[in-house]
Amino acid sequence: MKSKKGNFWALLPLIAFILIYFTSSVILNDFYAVPAIVVFMVALIIAMVQFPKVSFNAKIEAFCKGAGEETIVLMILIFLLAGAFGSLGSTTGAVASTVNMFVSFLPPGFIVVGFFLIACFISVSIGTSVGTIVTLAPIAVEMEKMIPGSMAMLLGAVVGGAMFGDNLSFISDTTIAATRTQEVDMKSKFKANFKIVLPAAIFSILLYYFLSQNFNVVNIEGKNxxxxxxxxxxYLLVFGLAIGGVNVIWSLIIGILSFLAIGIFYQSIPFLELVTSINNGFTGMFELSILCLIIGGVVxxxxxxxxxxxxxEKLTKNIKSKKQAELSIAGLIALADAALANNxxxxxxxxxxxxxxxxxHDLEPKRVASILDTVSCFVQGVIPYGAQILAAVAVTKIAKDNTFMVSPLDVISNLYYPFLTGICVLIFILFINKKSSKPI
Incomplete structure (x- = not known):
């Protein structure tokens, strides 16, 4: 694809998306009133009719190359496998078993903290925030039956913990992209990154603990x-395989096969019912998958x-110091992720x-890689049209009347970790600097 000079008007499709989507959502107080996929189709039409001097075939080619990016196709595959894995977990009763085990061993005051920590563990293990959310969000919804009023906070804890692993996992796409583009090894990036986010994780744990103390647990006393x-x-198998370095796709495939084996040979569930469950898991991820394709094509x-x-051009001109350089990189990645909804x-x-x-500007590659990854995960974790928030809210859908038990804003208002990481990375850039900046 040929290089082009910077052109502000080329951003019109994204500007139109932001104006239409956010304006309508704010006016209607509902981020699902106008589906994001419909608005992105409008953005696509604008992109197609813009600049009449550019041939339509060239625009189609640019769309196809953007939609066919390796990372997008890989993400869609992970979406589908994670959806099937999560659906089978519900069909085989794994979700209910996990809920009951949580309640049996965790005091009520520690349940929200427990969800945050297990989301951290799972996401670091499998390297995908969406896969983590799809796995844990149904459990959080089930917990509402036992701890009324906890759903939004539990989903916030799940999304926050999922972004922890998305940022730090050695097998996360964002880690791979950040380290490869900056030519730094993952271990060095992990050490620098962990120092940034550890305070955010600790403070999030404290917040979730103190804010969840007023929940009243029902239907537990005297119940087996x-x-x-x-x-x-x-679940344990998938996590263990991922920790052992097995690709997340293979980990999810093995997890799906293990669920099938348990369902058929241990629980005597009809094979057709399990296949239907897998298909339902795929179906639940279709809209997100198509949305990713359209976004990639428009971009x-x-x-x-x-x-x-x-x-x-606008963000990188007039840079005179290392702090300004790092702030420019942080601003650029934040703006890009907010526009693309894909970190x-x-x-x-x-x-x-x-x-x-x-x-x-002689910056440390591990610092730059950490800034890219952390800022992108911060923004990705809090935008209401991002896959993470959408996946968390999607599991709360009530089929009979096509409504949702919580909204994206409900989840965002209970998100602490992503916002705290944003504050931590800003402090890191402004106040934590090293004299040595030799590449690793």
Whole structure:
């Protein structure tokens, strides 16, 4: 795809999306009143009719290349597998067993903290925030029956913990993208990154603990909370395989097969019922998958027309110090992720520019990689149209009347970890600097 000079008007499709989506959502007080996928289709039409001098075939080619980015296709595959894995967990009773085991061993005051910590553990293990959310969100919804009023906070804890692993996991796409673009090893990036987010994680734990002390637990006293450890094995298996370095796709496939084996040979569930469950899991992820394709395609056209170059030019000029350079990189990745709603793609787009800025101003590659990853995960974790928030809210849908028990704003208002990481990375840039900036 040929290089283009920066062009502000190439950003019109994204500007239109933001104006239409946010304005309508704020007016109607409902982020689902106008589906994001419909608004992005409007943005796509705008991108297609813009700049009449550019041939339609060139725009189609740019769209297809953008939609066909390796990271997008890989993400969709993970979406589908995670959806099937989560659906089978419900069908085999693994979700209910996990809920009962949680309640049996955790005091009520520690349940929200427990969800945050297990989300951290799972996301670090499997390297995908969406996979973590799809796995744990149904359990959080089930907990509402036992702890009324806890759903929004539990989902906030799950999303926050999921972003912890998305940022730190060695097998996360964002980690791979950040380290590769900055030519730094993962271990060095992990050490620098962990120092940034550890205070945010600790403070989040304290907040969730103190804010959840007023919950009243019902339907537990005198009730036998049965759980079957064997049905929970696929969860442990997936986590263990991921920790052992097995690719998340293979980990999820093995987890799905283990659920099938348990369902058929241990629980005598009809094979057709299990297949239907897998299909339901796939179906639940179709809208997110299509949305990712459209976003990638629209960004492909915008990139072709010089929109991204315009952003880069405006954010990177007049840099005179290392702090300014790092702040410019942070601002660029934040803006890119807010516009794209995909932190991996945002890092891939901004990564090369960040490397040029890093080389020119003698920045530490591990610092730059950490800033790219942490800021992108901060923004990705709090935007209401991001896959993470959408996946968390999607499991609260009530089929009979097509409504949701919580809204994206309900979850965001209970998100602490992503916002705290944003504060921590700003402190890191402004006040924690090292004299040595030699590449690793």
């Amino acid at each position: 909370l049965d759980y079957d450890l064997l049905t929970i094995v696929p 492909g056209i915008i990139r072709y027309n010089g929109g991204l170059e315009y952003i880069i 991996t793609i945002a890092i891939l787009i901004v990564g090369r520019v960040a490397k040029e800025i890093s080389n020119e």
